[in-house]
Every structure is written in C-alpha cells, then in structure tokens.
Amino acid sequence: MFRPTLFDTELADMPPELRWREWMGRIEAVIFASAAPVPREDLARVVGQGASVDLLIEDIKAELRGRPYDLVAVASGWMFRTRPHYAKAVQEAADVADQYLDLREFEIAVLAAIAYHQPLTREGLKDIFGQEVSRDLIARLRSQGLVTVGPRSPRPGAPHTYVTTEAFLQAFDLQSLRDLPEPT
Amino acid sequence: MTSHPRSLSTIQNADIGLPRWVTRQNAQSAENTRFFAGAAVMKLDLMLQGADKGFPAALLSDRLALGAALACLKFEGRQDTEQALRDAVCLARDDEALGPGGEAFAFWRRGARIDLRSGDWADRLVRLLPERQRETVVMADLIAGGADSLLGWVAEVVERALKTHPRQEAMALMLGDCVLARSLGWPHPVPLLAAHMTRRDLRAMSIRQQDASEVVGCALVNGSDTALRLGDQLNRQASRLREMEPKLRNRSASQAIEVFLTHDAVSPSGMLSPVIRGTATSMTDRAARRLCDRLVDLGVVRELTGRATFRLYGL
Numbered sequence: 001m002f003r004p005t006l007f008d009t010e011l012a013d014m015p016p017e018l019r020w021r022e023w024m025g026r027i028e029a030v031i032f033a034s035a036a037p038v039p040r041e042d043l044a045r046v047v048g049q050g051a052s053v054d055l056l057i058e059d060i061k062a063e064l065r066g067r068p069y070d071l072v073a074v075a076s077g078w079m080f081r082t083r084p085h086y087a088k089a090v091q092e093a094a095d096v097a098d099q100y101l102d103l104r105e106f107e108i109a110v111l112a113a114i115a116y117h118q119p120l121t122r123e124g125l126k127d128i129f130g131q132e133v134s135r136d137l138i139a140r141l142r143s144q145g146l147v148t149v150g151p152r153s154p155r156p157g158a159p160h161t162y163v164t165t166e167a168f169l170q171a172f173d174l175q176s177l178r179d180l181p182e183p184t
Numbered sequence: 185m186t187s188h189p190r191s192l193s194t195i196q197n198a199d200i201g202l203p204r205w206v207t208r209q210n211a212q213s214a215e216n217t218r219f220f221a222g223a224a225v226m227k228l229d230l231m232l233q234g235a236d237k238g239f240p241a242a243l244l245s246d247r248l249a250l251g252a253a254l255a256c257l258k259f260e261g262r263q264d265t266e267q268a269l270r271d272a273v274c275l276a277r278d279d280e281a282l283g284p285g286g287e288a289f290a291f292w293r294r295g296a297r298i299d300l301r302s303g304d305w306a307d308r309l310v311r312l313l314p315e316r317q318r319e320t321v322v323m324a325d326l327i328a329g330g331a332d333s334l335l336g337w338v339a340e341v342v343e344r345a346l347k348t349h350p351r352q353e354a355m356a357l358m359l360g361d362c363v364l365a366r367s368l369g370w371p372h373p374v375p376l377l378a379a380h381m382t383r384r385d386l387r388a389m390s391i392r393q394q395d396a397s398e399v400v401g402c403a404l405v406n407g408s409d410t411a412l413r414l415g416d417q418l419n420r421q422a423s424r425l426r427e428m429e430p431k432l433r434n435r436s437a438s439q440a441i442e443v444f445l446t447h448d449a450v451s452p453s454g455m456l457s458p459v460i461r462g463t464a465t466s467m468t469d470r471a472a473r474r475l476c477d478r479l480v481d482l483g484v485v486r487e488l489t490g491r492a493t494f495r496l497y498g499l
Binding site for chain 1: 260261271272273275276280281282283284285286314315316351489491493494
C-alpha cells in the first residue's frame with residue numbers, strides 16, 4: 001500500500017548524540033532559509049516531541065561564538081543577525097539601508113507621523129505634511145508590514161486610520177511605542 | 185521613607201459616595217488610610233451585592249475600565265481622549281487593529297470580565313497582554329502573598345509587578361484590582377486603582393520612596409468613592425431603562441437592553457445589527473437605529489458623541 005513518507009522528527013534509530021546534532025542542524029537550516037524570524041512553534045515541528053527548542057538553540061549559539069553573526073530572539077521568533085562589530089563592514093560593502101526596508105526619506109517621515117499620532121487617516125497626514133500623501137506610499141508601508149489598517153475614523157466617508165504593527169517595533173528595535181524618541 | 189499627607193477627594197453628598205469622615209480630610213496617618221480603605225471597600229461591597237437585584241455591575245466595570253485605560257495611557261505620555269477610545273473599540277471591525285488607545289481600553293474591559301472564580305484567571309489575564317510581553321510574565325511569582333493584611337497584599341502585588349515590569353503599569357494595577365476582588369469574593373475585578381494614581385505615585389512606589397500600602401490605600405478610597413457615585417447613577421438609569429422595555433414594542437428589546445446594561449457605549453450598526461451582540465437574534469440596521477433614537481426620546485439613553493453619523497449610545 002502506498003503511504004506518503006512522513007517527515008521523521010523523532011530519529012529513533014540514531015544514537016542520542018547524532019540525533020541532537022541533526023536537530024541542531026535542522027533548526028539552524030530553517031532559520032537560515034527563512035527571510036522572516038521563525039517562531040518557536042515552527043521550529044518545534046522539525047525536532048522530536050520531547051526536544052527542547054531552547055536548549056537546542058543554546059547549543060547552536062554556543063557554536064556560533066566567535067563567528068561574525070549570532071542567533072537572536074526577536075518579538076516574533078528567532079533570526080540570524082550580524083554582530084554589531086561588523087556593522088561598518090557590512091554597510092561599506094552593501095547599501096544596507098536601502099536594501100533593508102528600502103524606505104525613502106519621505107516614507108520614513110510618514111511612518112514616523114503614523115507612529116506618533118496613530119490612529120491617523122490620510123487626511124490627518126495631509127494636515128501634518130501640508131501635502132497629499134499618496135495611497136501608493138501607504139500601500140508600500142503596508143506591504144512591508146510596518147503599518148496596518150486601524151479603526152475607521154468617524155467622519156464622512158469613514159476613512160480608515162493607519163496604525164503601526166509589531167513588525168514596525170521589530171524593524172526599529174523598539175520594545176513598545178514608548179521607546180519612540182521624544183518628538184522635538 | 186518620606187511621608188506627606190495625601191489628600192482624599194472631597195465630596196458633598198454622603199448618602200451616595202463615602203461618608204464625609206472618610207473623605208473630608210487628609211488621611212494624616214498610614215493607620216487612618218488603612219481604616220478608611222476598609223470602610224470604603226465595605227460600602228462598595230454592599231453596592232455590588234445588589235447585583236442579584238439588577239445592579240448593573242458589568243456596566244459599572246466597563247465604564248471604570250475606560251477611566252483606567254485613560255489613566256494608563258497618560259502614564260505612557262499619550263493624550264488620548266475618552267471619545268477616541270470609544271470610537272476605536274466600537275468602530276473597528278474584527279480584522280482591524282485597534283491602535284494603542286483602543287488596545288488599552290480593550291485590555292481593561294476584557295480584564296474586568298475575567299471570571300475570578302475560575303482557577304485559571306491569572307492565565308487569562310496574561311493572554312490579554314501583547315504577545316511579546318507574555319513570555320516574560322510569571323504570574324505565580326507576581327501574585328504570591330506574604331503580607332499580613334489584605335491591603336498590604338494588594339500593595340505588595342502592585343509594587344512587585346511595577347518593579348519587575350516597570351513599563352506595564354496597566355498589568356500591575358489590574359493585578360491589584362484582581363487580587364482585591366478575589367479576596368473579597370467578587371466574581372470579577374472592578375477597576376478601582378488605576379484612575380486614582382499618578383505617575384509620581386507609581387514612581388514613588390517603584391523606588392520605595394513611599395509606602396506602597398499608603399499609596400494603594402488612598403487610591404482605593406478615592407476609587408471606591410468614584411465607583412459608588414457612578415454605580416448609584418448607573419443603577420438608577422438602568423432601572424429606568426428596564427421599565428421602558430414594554431413601551432418599545434419590539435420583540436428583541438430585552439436583548440438589546442441587555443447590551444446597554446453591559447457596555448459603556450453601543451454602536452447600533454456594529455453591536456445591535458446584524459445580530460444583537462452576545463445573542464443569535466438578528467436586527468436590521470434600520471431597526472437598531474430606530475431603537476436607539478426611541479430610547480433617546482424616552483430619555484433613558486444618551487447619544488454620547490454629538491455627531492450626526494457614527495453615533496454611539498449609552499447610559
């Protein structure tokens with residue numbers, strides 16, 4: 001009878017030491033291959049039932065000591081990050097600011113306005129900047145997951161407001177909105 | 185430890201709020217604060233016990249939750265208005281984010297609906313926190329009791345939570361409300377403390393500049409006073425609203441009235457139609473609007489926004 005091969009997570013036929021190494025390898029591979037941070041639940045799916053994801057990650061981190069990158073926990077999961085010491089080198093070699101979020105100056109300004117004044121409508125943005133903020137620009141911020149749709153504003157036409165997301169906090173390394181610098 | 189007299193609210197009508205001997209003057213001593221706090225909670229307890237006789241406890245808590253949320257947003261340096269919080273929770277649809285103000289209100293109102301009689305009440309409270317904060321909170325440690333008095337325990341819980349999670353004032357104060365309510369046998373927490381604390385109070389507690397039980401005791405006296413007055417007012421309005429039910433000549437009226445008796449504000453298009461919240465009874469948008477207008481005409485419900493559209497109604 002044909003049966004789909006199930007992904008073997010338990011690896012019962014391996015000696016414990018090898019099994020542990022294989023699990024470590026899987027976790028590292030999954031995080032390496034992912035563009036976004038990987039949540040713990042996802043990692044738990046590639047290792048045995050009783051295996052502690054945290055202990056596995058600790059062992060991986062121990063091996064990464066001395067390497068120019070590290071495995072770090074962010075709000076929504078685990079990701080690789082180059083160590084701060086190499087920031088200059090990375091910046092020199094690649095136009096990182098552009099590559100990362102690809103935000104232009106005005107987009108950053110719009111994002112900041114939403115962060116400080118949320119929930120905020122396009123009308124509200126217009127009041128702040130004295131010019132129309134295009135739907136395209138907001139759509140870009142939305143597609144990058146930095147802002148999302150908030151409650152409707154109780155005004156004619158019921159325009160949507162925009163609010164920042166968890167991903168916004170993560171991208172700018174903020175614990176909460178209170179970590180936003182005091183507006184000057 | 186420095187201690188200066190803390191002022192308690194001054195009131196006129198002793199029948200409704202707390203007697204004047206409680207609120208007339210500064211507490212003057214920690215001993216007095218404890219004594220007055222006991223008296224305040226006693227009177228509040230008597231009011232809440234009227235819940236079987238139709239006292240709208242859920243509505244009272246919901247409205248106190250709004251005040252608590254505003255206070256906590258102020259601690260964060262935000263300047264949200266009552267109206268903005270109402271709009272956020274009433275006008276956002278399920279798939280829309282509430283924004284910081286709406287989230288603060290949602291935290292307090294959901295917290296105030298937690299059933300403290302269930303064994304996992306503390307876990308439920310944790311689940312109301314933003315995802316990133318949940319993992320760091322160890323509830324069992326936070327609510328562990330060592331103090332020799334109830335007020336001491338509540339204060340200890342608030343103080344400890346503020347110390348381990350200095351930026352989660354809402355959680356700390358909600359925990360204080362929960363521990364108090366649970367000890368008194370109340371089914372749900374009543375948000376009493378937050379609206380009567382200042383940023384300075386919180387700071388003084390977290391650096392142990394001031395005795396936490398004195399700060400919490402004062403907030404409890406003033407919070408009880410507020411709750412008693414508001415409760416009395418809502419109780420009278422609730423019974424008038426109930427009396428109007430036969431006049432409404434609407435089969436779903438009693439269920440709609442129940443929504444008014446449990447929510448700070450009601451949006452006809454979101455909470456009464458297409459189905460009446462919490463029920464399977466359907467109501468058309470038009471019928472919902474008509475019902476609200478009628479209740480306003482009868483003088484038992486107010487329109488809360490002053491707007492011509494996106495109106496919200498409440499007691």
